[in-house]
Amino acid sequence: MGNFLAGRVVAVTGAGRGIGRAVALACAAEGAKVVVNDHGVSIDGSSPTSAVADRVVKEIEAAGGTAVAVADDIATMAGGARVVDVALAEYGRLDGVVCVAGILRERMLFNMSEDEWDPVLATHLKGTFTVFRAASAVMRAQRSGTLIGFTSGSHQGSVSQANYSAAKGGVISLVRSAALGLHKYGVTANAVAPVARTRMSANVPMELKEIGDPEDVAALVVYLLSERARAERITGQVYTIAGPKIAVWAQPRELRAAYGEGPWTPDRIADFLPGTVGTDPMPLLERLDAPPGGDTARADTASVSDLPRGAAPAATGPADTGRRPGARPPA
Numbered sequence: 001m002g003n004f005l006a007g008r009v010v011a012v013t014g015a016g017r018g019i020g021r022a023v024a025l026a027c028a029a030e031g032a033k034v035v036v037n038d039h040g041v042s043i044d045g046s047s048p049t050s051a052v053a054d055r056v057v058k059e060i061e062a063a064g065g066t067a068v069a070v071a072d073d074i075a076t077m078a079g080g081a082r083v084v085d086v087a088l089a090e091y092g093r094l095d096g097v098v099c100v101a102g103i104l105r106e107r108m109l110f111n112m113s114e115d116e117w118d119p120v121l122a123t124h125l126k127g128t129f130t131v132f133r134a135a136s137a138v139m140r141a142q143r144s145g146t147l148i149g150f151t152s153g154s155h156q157g158s159v160s161q162a163n164y165s166a167a168k169g170g171v172i173s174l175v176r177s178a179a180l181g182l183h184k185y186g187v188t189a190n191a192v193a194p195v196a197r198t199r200m201s202a203n204v205p206m207e208l209k210e211i212g213d214p215e216d217v218a219a220l221v222v223y224l225l226s227e228r229a230r231a232e233r234i235t236g237q238v239y240t241i242a243g244p245k246i247a248v249w250a251q252p253r254e255l256r257a258a259y260g261e262g263p264w265t266p267d268r269i270a271d272f273l274p275g276t277v278g279t280d281p282m283p284l285l286e287r288l289d290a291p292p293g294g295d296t297a298r299a300d301t302a303s304v305s306d307l308p309r310g311a312a313p314a315a316t317g318p319a320d321t322g323r324r325p326g327a328r329p330p331a
């Protein structure tokens, strides 16, 4: 057992399978007491069972660690609060929360139903809020703590998972808001956009070079939860980990600005905008238009689980997000 998280208490949602399970096991192996939350659902969020969380608690205990199971649905305020309450009741404190729980309901936007939109947003985005909300109140009072959200490369957009993409974009904004709002209380917040072999990524019918195992992702999470990361003042960041690759995503900022004179009209904007601020080419859109047979084996920062079936896989990393040939220079 290591000691990266000795004496710490960490709660992990979606900890019964895949990446969340690896995070829970790694936290326990590094000395943390762990709240293992998992609603035990199928990939689309149906058929819950408490057996999934219980199994991981047994694994941790068998390895000499300490853990407690919470099978609640973190898409509810009560479920998020219970994850935090159990940490306090069982272990007396809470140093980190890691919101990994996720589901998929894939559908083209023009066919997507409310029943496909709402549960995906509720699990990923609200399910991060419910736990962050309860945990941040505790961490604010104790003047320390770390919040970690799980996003995906598909926050850039997705052909057939608009619900998932919107939720994952929301997680990034929520994490950045938490980083800003809790900075003065010594609480950090970061997001992870993983690419790892799990039941989710197994759905993608393609060979991916840049994919790792859940244990790779768990190592990054343990680091982000540790004093080593806090000493580096890491907060408000989005990291991808995909096999051997670790990448940091750019902070959003205005790319180009131009100033006109007088009041704007649609006509004046039509004359002014194309030759000044222009556009910023969308990497995923360019890839859709690319001829077949290109770099189809790389997932890069786009999550494998987010790649639409039958669509060209993502091949653009953060280094590609700068200005492209043909983009207009600043005015």
Ligand SMILES: NC(=O)c1ccc[n+]([C@@H]2O[C@H](COP(=O)([O-])OP(=O)(O)OC[C@H]3O[C@@H](n4cnc5c(N)ncnc54)[C@H](O)[C@@H]3O)[C@@H](O)[C@H]2O)c1
Pocket: 013, 014, 015, 016, 017, 018, 019, 020, 037, 038, 039, 040, 041, 042, 043, 045, 052, 072, 073, 074, 075, 099, 100, 101, 102, 103, 123, 124, 127, 150, 151, 152, 153, 193, 194, 195, 196, 197, 198, 199, 200, 201, 303, 304, 305, 306
């Ligand atoms: N695997 C990848 O390559 C990949 C890529 C990008 C993003 N992600 C994200 O990483 C996270 C983990 O993905 P994974 O591949 O390990 O998935 P997974 O399906 O293996 O595990 C997800 C777990 O979340 C649990 N869960 C779902 N809804 C829940 C709820 N309401 N309350 C509590 N638990 C719930 C499930 O029961 C399941 O055990 C997800 O947020 C996913 O979107 C994964």
